[in-house]
Amino acid sequence: xxxRLWNFVLVFGLALLCNxxxxxxxxxxxxxxxxxxxxxxxxLDDKNAEYLNYDNSLSIDNESLIGLQADYxxxxxxxxxxxxxxxxxxxxxxxxxxLYLTYTPTNALKLKLGRQRTPFLNxxxxxxxxxxxxxxxxxxxTYPRHFFSNFDGLMASYEIPSTLFLMNIExxxxxxxxxxxxxxxxxxxxxxxxxxxxxxISFKNWNLRGxxxxxxxxxxxxDVTQFSGLLSQLGFSxxxxxxxxxxxxxxxxxxxxYETVDYFVRGELNRIKAxxxxxxxTDGYFLSTGYNYFPxxxxxxxxxxxxxxxxxxxxxxxxxxxxxxxxxxxYLNIFEQLPVNSSEAYTLGTRWDLQPGLALxxxxxxxxxxxxxxxxxxxKDTAFDREALLYLIALEWVF
Amino acid sequence: xxxxxxxxxxxxxxxxxxxxxxxxxxxxxxTSDKSLQLNRLQVRNLFMGGALPYDLDAIALPPENxxxxxxxxxxxxxTESRIQSYWAxxxxxxRKKAPREFSxxxxxxxxxxxxxxxxxxLPEGISVPNELTVLYTVR
Numbered sequence: 397x398x399x400r401l402w403n404f405v406l407v408f409g410l411a412l413l414c415n416x417x418x419x420x421x422x423x424x425x426x427x428x429x430x431x432x433x434x435x436x437x438x439x440l441d442d443k444n445a446e447y448l449n450y451d452n453s454l455s456i457d458n459e460s461l462i463g464l465q466a467d468y469x470x471x472x473x474x475x476x477x478x479x480x481x482x483x484x485x486x487x488x489x490x491x492x493x494x495l496y497l498t499y500t501p502t503n504a505l506k507l508k509l510g511r512q513r514t515p516f517l518n519x520x521x522x523x524x525x526x527x528x529x530x531x532x533x534x535x536x537x538t539y540p541r542h543f544f545s546n547f548d549g550l551m552a553s554y555e556i557p558s559t560l561f562l563m564n565i566e567x568x569x570x571x572x573x574x575x576x577x578x579x580x581x582x583x584x585x586x587x588x589x590x591x592x593x594x595x596x597i598s599f600k601n602w603n604l605r606g607x608x609x610x611x612x613x614x615x616x617x618x619d620v621t622q623f624s625g626l627l628s629q630l631g632f633s634x635x636x637x638x639x640x641x642x643x644x645x646x647x648x649x650x651x652x653x654y655e656t657v658d659y660f661v662r663g664e665l666n667r668i669k670a671x672x673x674x675x676x677x678t679d680g681y682f683l684s685t686g687y688n689y690f691p692x693x694x695x696x697x698x699x700x701x702x703x704x705x706x707x708x709x710x711x712x713x714x715x716x717x718x719x720x721x722x723x724x725x726x727y728l729n730i731f732e733q734l735p736v737n738s739s740e741a742y743t744l745g746t747r748w749d750l751q752p753g754l755a756l757x758x759x760x761x762x763x764x765x766x767x768x769x770x771x772x773x774x775x776k777d778t779a780f781d782r783e784a785l786l787y788l789i790a791l792e793w794v795f
Numbered sequence: 796x797x798x799x800x801x802x803x804x805x806x807x808x809x810x811x812x813x814x815x816x817x818x819x820x821x822x823x824x825x826t827s828d829k830s831l832q833l834n835r836l837q838v839r840n841l842f843m844g845g846a847l848p849y850d851l852d853a854i855a856l857p858p859e860n861x862x863x864x865x866x867x868x869x870x871x872x873x874t875e876s877r878i879q880s881y882w883a884x885x886x887x888x889x890r891k892k893a894p895r896e897f898s899x900x901x902x903x904x905x906x907x908x909x910x911x912x913x914x915x916x917l918p919e920g921i922s923v924p925n926e927l928t929v930l931y932t933v934r
Binding site: 524553559655691747 | 834836837840845846847848858867868872873874875876877879880881883884886887888889890
């Protein structure tokens with residue numbers, strides 16, 4: 397906790413220093429500093445649950461953050477970029493988010509090598525820069541927080557210009573190793589052979605993005621691995637296999653944006669498929685439309701996701717002996733404890749662009765889930781009806 | 796009084812054509828290829844950081860500038876705040892950098908004259924030197 401706070405203060409101090417001396421940042425063409433910050437105030441209008449760590453008290457330390465970026469142009473075609481982020485929330489670690497080399501041999505081709513953000517979804521790589529999107533927060537139903545935010549590897553980007561459209565293709569390969577929180581459990585995760593392909597097309601007022609990502613992920617869950625080993629030794633191979641902690645994860649994504657000076661319509665859908673326990677198969681989507689009336693923009697959104705876990709195996713006989721019954725109960729109990737986070741959210745909000753680089757947002761979301769599911773809520777009282785209003789006010793700043 | 800009102804209306808009506816002329820925007824480049832012409836999508840891509848098969852480097856005016864507001868509306872097709880959001884997304888994902896900004900039309904024109912490959916946007920009424928080429932006009 398003190399270390400996280402220290403990181404946050406350190407980045408905030410550096411950002412203030414850079415902003416207080418903009419001449420220093422601009423006098424050198426080779427070295428440029430820039431940054432972003434967001435202060436998010438939230439309140440959940442229900443005392444029986446928490447949602448994304450918001451409860452029925454005003455809190456400012458869940459999603460507030462500050463980031464500082466330095467770009468150094470070493471040569472015409474070679475640059476190095478570093479980004480430091482200080483998070484106020486406990487769910488994200490502060491520190492170096494990016495550190496990579498960029499090689500630009502032509503104005504259409506770009507290669508990046510090092511630690512970068514994972515471009516799973518349309519806003520995944522800019523999720524911390526709230527100024528870049530209209531909403532106060534990206535919908536949890538489409539942007540689950542357990543997605544890891546960066547990877548180490550190589551990314552290539554190639555742009556194909558035409559007189560009718562602009563097409564960009566990105567491909568990457570790398571690996572990831574860090575702690576993640578999945579199904580309310582923190583675990584060490586390692587993804588190897590992590591790769592993906594992203595295609596982006598701009599045509600008139602349309603922007604379309606489609607992507608596919610894949611990697612082999614293994615998580616460290618000693619208790620589950622030991623229990624799986626026991627089941628295997630006893631000959632219950634189906635049950636043992638269903639508790640696998642290693643498997644292939646795939647992400648499919650498609651988004652479409654249509655925008656004019658007056659209004660916008662944005663939609664995105666994704667499918668996450670994972671063939672190991674604790675990571676459910678998930679389908680999510682959101683649709684948002686907004687009207688621009690400078691300096692304001694008001695929007696309405698709907699988002700929904702459904703999650704499904706693998707069904708437990710049935711090769712442990714029940715009713716033959718108390719020992720086997722106990723074994724079957726322990727096995728089934730693992731599945732029963734997995735949180736089902738299917739939910740939907742209706743959101744109304746307004747963004748006010750106070751000046752270039754500074755915006756204030758306010759939004760209210762009605763989050764709903766089924767009575768027998770978690771629906772991303774941390775439930776304090778079993779009488780909770782899985783329905784709550786979340787109020788957010790966000791101040792977004794880029795400099 | 797009626798004469799004064801008639802004079803005001805006459806002046807207002809007379810000013811309409813000149814206002815319309817002032818609203819036209821030209822995209823001007825310092826390029827050796829005097830026959831080069833771009834369509835709206837190519838101009839949009841160029842000023843949004845996209846690649847083109849020409850060696851052109853876009854420059855811009857500051858957000859509060861009226862010529863920029865017209866250019867955003869007529870060519871880019873987005874509000875200033877949306878464009879600012881776009882550049883925040885591009886910058887902090889390491890994809891593209893926003894065009895260099897100049898304080899006014901005259902300083903932009905001076906830079907265009909001195910720098911081969913530079914391309915900017917100006918009001919149509921401005922006097923364009925012979926060494927510059929008009930790539931696109933929007934009214």
